[in-house]
Amino acid sequence: MTRLKPNLTEVTITVNGEVHQDLIPSDLLLVDYLRQYKALTGTKKGCGSAECGACTVILNGRAVYSCVMLAVQADGMSVETIEGVSDGDTLHPIQEAFLDAGAVQCGYCTPGFIMSTKALLEKNPEPEECEIKEALGGNLCRCTGYQQILDAVHLAVDRMKEEGQQA
Amino acid sequence: MKETRYIGKPARRVDGRAKVTGQAKFSDDVILPRTRYAKVLHSRYAHAKITKLDVSKAKELPGVAAVFTAKDIPNNDKYFRKGTMGDTWVLAEEYVRYIGDAVAFVVADDEETAEKALSLIEAEYEPLPPVVNLREAKKAELLARADREGNVSMPLEVSRGDVEADFAKADVILSDRYVFPSLSQLHLEPNSVTAVYEGGKLTVYCASQVWFHTREDIAAVVGLPEKDIILRPMTIGGAFGARNDQPLPIIASLLAVLTKSTVKMTNTRLEEFVAARPSLQMDIDITVAADKEGHLLSKKTWLLSSHGIHASDNDAVTAIACLRLDNNYKFNSVYVDGTGLYLNHTPTAAYRGFGNPQMHWAFESMLDELAEKLGMDPTEIRMLNYHEGGEVGIHGFIYNNCGIKECMRRAKEIVNWDEKKKHKVPGKGIGCASLIHCSGSRAGKPEFSGTSAWARLESSGAVTILAGECEMGQGIVNVCALIAGEELGVDPLSVKVIMGDTEMCPFSTGTNGSKLTSNLGNAVLFACRDLKKQLCDALREQCGYGPVEMRDGGIYYENNGEFVMSLEQAAYEACCKFSGRPFMGLGRFNPPSELGDRTGYGNLAPSYVFGVQMAEVTVHEDGSFTVDRMVSVHDIGRVIDIRNATGQVYGGVMQAFGAATTESLDLNKEGVYQANTILEYKAPTLLDMPHIDVGFVETHDQYGPYGAKAIAEPPIIAMAPAIGNAIYDAVGVRVHEAPITPQRLREAILEKKKRAAAGEEA
Ligand code: FES
Ligand code: FES
Numbered sequence: 013m014t015r016l017k018p019n020l021t022e023v024t025i026t027v028n029g030e031v032h033q034d035l036i037p038s039d040l041l042l043v044d045y046l047r048q049y050k051a052l053t054g055t056k057k058g059c060g061s062a063e064c065g066a067c068t069v070i071l072n073g074r075a076v077y078s079c080v081m082l083a084v085q086a087d088g089m090s091v092e093t094i095e096g097v098s099d100g101d102t103l104h105p106i107q108e109a110f111l112d113a114g115a116v117q118c119g120y121c122t123p124g125f126i127m128s129t130k131a132l133l134e135k136n137p138e139p140e141e142c143e144i145k146e147a148l149g150g151n152l153c154r155c156t157g158y159q160q161i162l163d164a165v166h167l168a169v170d171r172m173k174e175e176g177q178q179a
Numbered sequence: 180m181k182e183t184r185y186i187g188k189p190a191r192r193v194d195g196r197a198k199v200t201g202q203a204k205f206s207d208d209v210i211l212p213r214t215r216y217a218k219v220l221h222s223r224y225a226h227a228k229i230t231k232l233d234v235s236k237a238k239e240l241p242g243v244a245a246v247f248t249a250k251d252i253p254n255n256d257k258y259f260r261k262g263t264m265g266d267t268w269v270l271a272e273e274y275v276r277y278i279g280d281a282v283a284f285v286v287a288d289d290e291e292t293a294e295k296a297l298s299l300i301e302a303e304y305e306p307l308p309p310v311v312n313l314r315e316a317k318k319a320e321l322l323a324r325a326d327r328e329g330n331v332s333m334p335l336e337v338s339r340g341d342v343e344a345d346f347a348k349a350d351v352i353l354s355d356r357y358v359f360p361s362l363s364q365l366h367l368e369p370n371s372v373t374a375v376y377e378g379g380k381l382t383v384y385c386a387s388q389v390w391f392h393t394r395e396d397i398a399a400v401v402g403l404p405e406k407d408i409i410l411r412p413m414t415i416g417g418a419f420g421a422r423n424d425q426p427l428p429i430i431a432s433l434l435a436v437l438t439k440s441t442v443k444m445t446n447t448r449l450e451e452f453v454a455a456r457p458s459l460q461m462d463i464d465i466t467v468a469a470d471k472e473g474h475l476l477s478k479k480t481w482l483l484s485s486h487g488i489h490a491s492d493n494d495a496v497t498a499i500a501c502l503r504l505d506n507n508y509k510f511n512s513v514y515v516d517g518t519g520l521y522l523n524h525t526p527t528a529a530y531r532g533f534g535n536p537q538m539h540w541a542f543e544s545m546l547d548e549l550a551e552k553l554g555m556d557p558t559e560i561r562m563l564n565y566h567e568g569g570e571v572g573i574h575g576f577i578y579n580n581c582g583i584k585e586c587m588r589r590a591k592e593i594v595n596w597d598e599k600k601k602h603k604v605p606g607k608g609i610g611c612a613s614l615i616h617c618s619g620s621r622a623g624k625p626e627f628s629g630t631s632a633w634a635r636l637e638s639s640g641a642v643t644i645l646a647g648e649c650e651m652g653q654g655i656v657n658v659c660a661l662i663a664g665e666e667l668g669v670d671p672l673s674v675k676v677i678m679g680d681t682e683m684c685p686f687s688t689g690t691n692g693s694k695l696t697s698n699l700g701n702a703v704l705f706a707c708r709d710l711k712k713q714l715c716d717a718l719r720e721q722c723g724y725g726p727v728e729m730r731d732g733g734i735y736y737e738n739n740g741e742f743v744m745s746l747e748q749a750a751y752e753a754c755c756k757f758s759g760r761p762f763m764g765l766g767r768f769n770p771p772s773e774l775g776d777r778t779g780y781g782n783l784a785p786s787y788v789f790g791v792q793m794a795e796v797t798v799h800e801d802g803s804f805t806v807d808r809m810v811s812v813h814d815i816g817r818v819i820d821i822r823n824a825t826g827q828v829y830g831g832v833m834q835a836f837g838a839a840t841t842e843s844l845d846l847n848k849e850g851v852y853q854a855n856t857i858l859e860y861k862a863p864t865l866l867d868m869p870h871i872d873v874g875f876v877e878t879h880d881q882y883g884p885y886g887a888k889a890i891a892e893p894p895i896i897a898m899a900p901a902i903g904n905a906i907y908d909a910v911g912v913r914v915h916e917a918p919i920t921p922q923r924l925r926e927a928i929l930e931k932k933k934r935a936a937a938g939e940e941a
Contacts, residue, residue, distance in 0.1 A: 053208035054201015056416075058367045059448040063857040066367060094201035107199040111191045114822030117830065118652025119198030120368040120416030126199060149866040152857065154367050154417050155652050157829030158865040160822075 023087040027052070028096030038084050042076075043067045045083035046093055054094035054123045058152070065151030068124035069093050075131035075147070094123035097130065105177060106130055106168045113164035117155035124151050129165050133179035138169060185664045185671050186885050187818050193660040193672055194414070194650070203414040206371035207445050209384045214373065214441045215244055217434045218293040220283040220300050221454060222275035225309035225523040225850020226323070229275060233301040234283055240299060242292035245438050247284040252433070254400065266332075266490040267526075269400065269433065275304065276324060276488045277524050278850055279453030284430065286438050309523035309850035313462045313483040316520040323488060323521040332486045333494045333519035335501055337778045339573055340512025345477035349468035353549050357541035358916040359899075360843035361460040361485060363452060363854075364530045365862055366651075368416020370427040370455075371445035374435035381408045381436060385428040386415040388649045389689030390679040393428050400429050401436040408432075412679040418651035419834070420529030423691055424456050424491045452855050457844050458530035459496050459519075460485040461537040465545050473553050473560045475508050482517040484537070487526035493519060496527070500534030502779045504542055506572025507583070507615035507789070508564040513573055523850045529691060531831060531895045535616060536838065540917055543612035543900035547907060557904060558596060561613055561791075562587055568878075575780040576615075576787055582814030582878040583613060583789035589874050590791040590812040599795075608909025611793045612897035617784035618816070618889035619697025619770050619882070628772050630698045631685040634663060634706035634764040636714065638754035640747030642667060643675040644706070647687030648699050650678045653891050654823035655695045659703045661820055662884060666707035668730040669746065693889035696819065697785055700884035701768035710764025717753040717762070718743075770882060785882040789814045790893050792832070794901040798909040802925025805869070806836065806902055812874035816888035824890045828873045831894025837863045839899035840918050 021038045024031060027050055036045060043060075046052045046069065058066035060079045067079040070092040078091075097104045106129050109115075116122050125148060132139060132147040139147070144165050153161060172179065197203040234246040249255050249272035256268050271280045283300055287293035310316045310323040316330040323330050346352065372385040381403055387393040390410050398405045415422070427444055435442040446454070464481040482501055486493040501517040530536075550560040565587075566572065568580040590611065591597065599609050621628045633645040644663055650656045656676040664671030677683060711729050718724045718734060726737035734743040743749075754761065770785035790813040798804040811828050818824050841861035845853045854860035879886035899917055907913045912927040 047208075048210075051210065052201070053204070053210075056205070056368070057207065058369065058416075059857055061448065061856065063448070064367060094199075098200055103196070103199065110199050111195045112189075114189075114192075114826045116192060116195050116198045117654065117823075117826055118366070118368070118415060118417040119194070119203050120205060120366075120652075122198050123201045145865050149864050152367060152862060152864060154365050154419075154834070154862065155830045156826055157831075157833035157871060158868050159829045159871055160826055162865065 021084050023084055025083070025086050026090040028092055036083055038082070040083045042078040042081040042083045042086055046078060052093050052095050056120055056123060058120065065124045065128065066121055068127040068151065070127055070131050073131065073134060075128045094126060097126060105172050106133070106179070109164040109168035109171065113160045113167050115156060115161040115164035121151060121153040125153065125161055129168065130179050133169065133172065137172065137179065183665055183885070185661045187821055189822050190657065190661060190671060190820060192654060192657045192823070193674060193676060194656050205368055205416055206373070206384060206386050206413040209373040209413065211373060211375065211441055214443045215286050215288060215438065216290040216293045217284055217286045217431060217442050217444045218297050219281045220285070220297050220302065222271060222278055222280040222282055224275055224304050224306050225278050225311065226307040227275050227304035228307060229271065229273060229282070229302065230305050231301060231303035232282065236301070237285060237296040237299040240292065240296050242288040243296045244286045244288065244440070246296065247437065253402065274325060279450070279525050284434055286434050286442060310521070311523060311846040311848060311850045313460065313485055313520060316522050317483055317518065323523045327521060330521045331518055332490060332521050333497055335498055335517040336515070337502065338514045340477070342477050342479065342512045342514045345512045346468045349476050350471040351469045351549065351552055352466060353545065353552060354464070354466040355545055355548060356464045356915060357544060358462050359460065359537040359540045360845060360917055361527060362458045362530055362838055362842050363455070363844055363860060364419035364421035364457070365857070365860065366417030366419055366421055369446040369448060369451050370425055372428045372431035373441065373443045374431040375441045376435040376439055379403070379407060381432055382411060383408065383428055383432055384411045384413055386413060386418065386422055387425065387428060388418050388422040388651060388691060390647060390649065390681055391686050392689055394681050396429050397432045401433050403436070410679070410681040412649070415649065415651040419531045420533065420691065421456055422651065423529050423689065448857065449855055452852055454525055456491060456526055456528035459493055459527040459534065459537065461500060463538065463541040465541055467545055467549060469549055469553065471553065473555050473563050475510050475564045477512040478505070478510060480515040482515065484517065484519050485522045485524070485527055486519040487522055487524050489526050491526040492528040493526065496529055496534040498779055500538045502574045503535055504538045504615065506574050506576040507566070507613065509566060510573050524846055531834060532892050533692065535614070535896045536835065536899060539612060539614055539897045540899050543897055544903050544913065547610070547904045556600065557611055558587055558591060575775070575782050577782045578787055579881050580878045581787070581789060582876040583791065585876045586789055586791040586812045586814050587613065589876060590793050590810050593810050593812070593872050593874060594793050594795060606798055606909055608796050608798065608905040608907065609793065610901045610904025610906070610908050611791060612900040612904060613791045614789065614893055614897035616788050616889070616893045616896060617692055618786040618788045619694045619772065620692030620784040621772050621774050626688055629767065629769040630687050630702050631765065631767040632699060632702040632706045633685065634703065634710040634766065636710055636750050636762040638751050638759070638761065640750040641675065642669055642673065643677060644703055645677050645684045646699055646702065647684040648678055648695055649690035651690070653827060654820060655699060657820050657823055658696055658700055662700055662703045663707050666704060667711060668732050693788070693892045696887050696889050697883050698768050698770060700819065700887060702766040704766065704884045705768065706764040706766030708764070709766055710762055713762050713764060714749060714753055717756060718749060721756045722752055786816070786880045786888050788888050788890070788893050790897065792897045792901045794898065794905040796902065796905040796909055798906055798924070800928065802921040802928055804906060804921065804924060806840065808870050808872070809836065809898060810872045810874070811894050811898065812876060813890060813893055814876040814878050815890045816878050816880035816883045817886035818875050818877060819885065819887045824875065825873050827890045828894040829871055831892070832871050832898050833863055833868060835895045835898030836869070838917060839902040843918055
């Protein structure tokens with residue numbers, strides 16, 4: 013990380029597989045870096061204070077709240093956002109499962125839930141129910157009552173197992 | 180039931196793909212060039228006199244375009260919709276009257292500068308005692324508003340039948356008091372608006388449940404004719420009634436006009452608590468009269484409800500709380516005295532259920548008390564007093580069908596009620612409650628009932644539905660797509676549904692009162708039939724094919740059923756024959772419903788929905804408890820979209836569970852909400868949620884599309900009292916004020932023990 017002006021920092025962040033070099037304010041939040049600098053508005057800001065999970069992204073394989081992380085903390089790391097989950101044509105099995113289980117209503121929480129689910133399944137392809145609940149316990153949804161989200165995760169697990177696919 | 184291809188079958192949502200890929204654009208995702216950012220300076224006091232307001236330093240800050248205080252706002256007191264005008268203001272002038280009251284606006288080049296400017300505004304206040312409690316507000320020793328005589332914002336007194344005579348002949352009379360808190364709808368997406376002003380015209384990107392009302396409100400405040408204002412709906416991250424009446428689209432529009440620029444505003448989560456439109460707290464006294472067999476004879480209700488600092492949808496909410504539930508049981512007579520009160524907190528408004536959850540909390544709890552007194556099973560006393568299809572409720576609801584008894588039977592079966600009642604396990608309890616709501620309601624809007632839609636077929640064969648209503652997550656776009664798919668024989672996922680764009684869509688009164696499945700569903704159905712007829716007529720006559728019909732994505736000869744051509748080809752040929760015009764089917768549905776009279780009597784909706792909700796709980800001596808399971812069975816007519824309907828029930832039940840156990844917007848003495856963050860507010864997470872079983876009783880509604888009725892609001896209505904009743908069943912103790920926190924339950928248990936001990940001593 014090269015320091016330029018006191019408040020501007022050069023960072024190299026891999027976003028959805030592409031390497032980005034940017035000069036950014038050192039107090040810029042990761043969520044704002046993604047939304048404002050990269051126009052990746054799929055990552056949502058529901059509270060800005062680590063209470064809702066709408067801003068969840070995957071940072072070097074771990075689901076994190078991007079609203080309470082500085083973008084400079086991601087320097088040299090790899091960030092995956094909802095925009096990187098499908099290839100623009102074929103959906104990821106988790107996305108398919110969310111559609112088939114009816115896990116999406118208003119959809120505002122959906123990117124966060126999908127990222128949390130993806131991070132979980134990458135590490136643990138066959139999680140127990142309690143492990144799913146724990147992994148998604150930091151994501152708030154006000155519409156679905158969570159049941160169909162839980163169904164979606166189970167569905168994704170089953171389908172990915174059948175297809176021998178990795179998250 | 181008629182065999183259908185799409186109706187009632189599991190289907191993906193038409194808007195689903197955009198939502199799972201992050202492509203759906205919500206209001207805060209709007210990024211436009213040359214956008215300025217505006218921020219609001221909110222009052223830190225619930226009630227105070229403004230002694231100093233100096234914005235000069237803020238104005239001087241580089242990057243600040245403008246700072247506004249009350250004197251800079253034309254028509255500062257002409258705020259919001261017609262009915263409430265004069266009761267409200269844009270910026271506080273002499274007094275601030277709630278925490279969150281807007282004192283000044285800052286418009287700056289970027290968000291940070293706007294925030295910095297806020298901190299440079301010098302505001303001083305002389306604090307006044309706030310009114311934060313309903314009973315105190317009623318006494319009116321203190322006033323919430325110096326410009327009002329008392330604290331009453333709305334009185335309502337209704338009497339039907341001979342109440343005193345019925346009380347005189349009652350075998351049992353029971354009285355009790357219940358309190359239900361103010362709640363945050365907590366839609367996950369904070370309000371955000373981008374308003375673009377250019378050359379006398381305004382375009383507003385935002386969320387609203389009532390597009391045309393919002394346009395009207397904006398017009399009144401900014402002083403532009405409605406025809407020069409366009410509202411462009413963004414994807415809406417939940418609403419639940421809260422976006423019936425939101426100040427932000429109006430404020431951002433005003434600032435865009437005043438600064439002749441593009442202005443963006445996004446609420447913080449804190450603003451979503453203090454300056455939003457939460458639900459009404461209600462404090463309810465009920466006295467009920469019954470005969471010894473358990474027939475309900477009469478009921479007297481005194482209700483106080485918190486309207487916050489000014490009128491909003493709260494008048495209508497209080498009215499519905501006062502009346503709606505009475506229609507669910509065969510009363511001879513009822514009396515209600517309802518009072519909406521001014522308090523020093525943000526104005527209250529609709530939340531899913533529209534006043535019904537508050538009254539259900541009170542009366543459905545009371546009904547269990549009555550059943551106990553009469554030695555009856557709680558399900559039995561309800562079954563005895565339910566209406567049947569063909570009857571009329573006491574405030575004028577006409578039931579063309581009513582599946583409530585079947586709901587009760589089904590719910591009992593699911594939880595194995597009779598067995599569980601017979602074999603009681605210490606600490607375990609089971610409870611029920613029932614509910615009534617409207618389907619296709621007039622929803623209090625005076626203009627007209629019903630709604631309209633267009634079904635458009637382009638030369639390419641693309642089908643688009645246009646309606647002026649709102650998709651806020653509830654899935655009405657899918658109901659429209661499924662109906663269009665069914666009627667036109669096309670894949671519902673190929674149907675585009677455009678909702679609420681005020682430039683393109685038909686006028687509507689707004690999306691509330693669980694009215695869309697009935698009303699818009701029909702409008703879409705009729706629009707599609709009209710489209711089909713127009714196209715087939717054109718093919719037969721102008722294009723010379725003779726009698727043809729449209730089905731399965733194609734055109735077929737009527738006489739022998741042979742395939743003529745694809746829909747795409749037909750659309751193209753017919754369009755060419757008519758000089759390129761698209762085929763537009765127009766559908767309108769005018770339901771047989773009426774606004775209530777002055778006493779609230781009237782058939783407010785074409786149809787009514789019913790349901791029974793049950794809960795199972797385990798309660799411990801220390802007051803801690805778990806809800807082990809919830810069951811929600813609904814009569815919603817024919818189910819159109821099974822996945823979404825089920826999802827609506829899960830979501831509504833979850834919100835009721837939150838209200839019953841953890842959520843509340845209690846004020847402290849200074850008028851500060853005890854909860855100002857999501858964590859403090861304690862909305863349920865996945866880790867908190869008990870298992871939910873959903874059941875549908877499919878009646879056939881003569882007015883609904885394919886026989887369908889509504890489902891959006893019902894699931895939230897009666898689960899809280901069901902949980903309260905289950906807790907009573909477990910430990911014989913009732914917490915009268917929701918939420919039932921472990922502390923409150925523990926106190927009630929201790930109180931009961933104390934009374935028992937005192938009783939033994941005596
Ligand atoms: S926006 Fe990050 S947790 Fe809510
Ligand atoms: S779908 Fe609306 S918040 Fe989850």
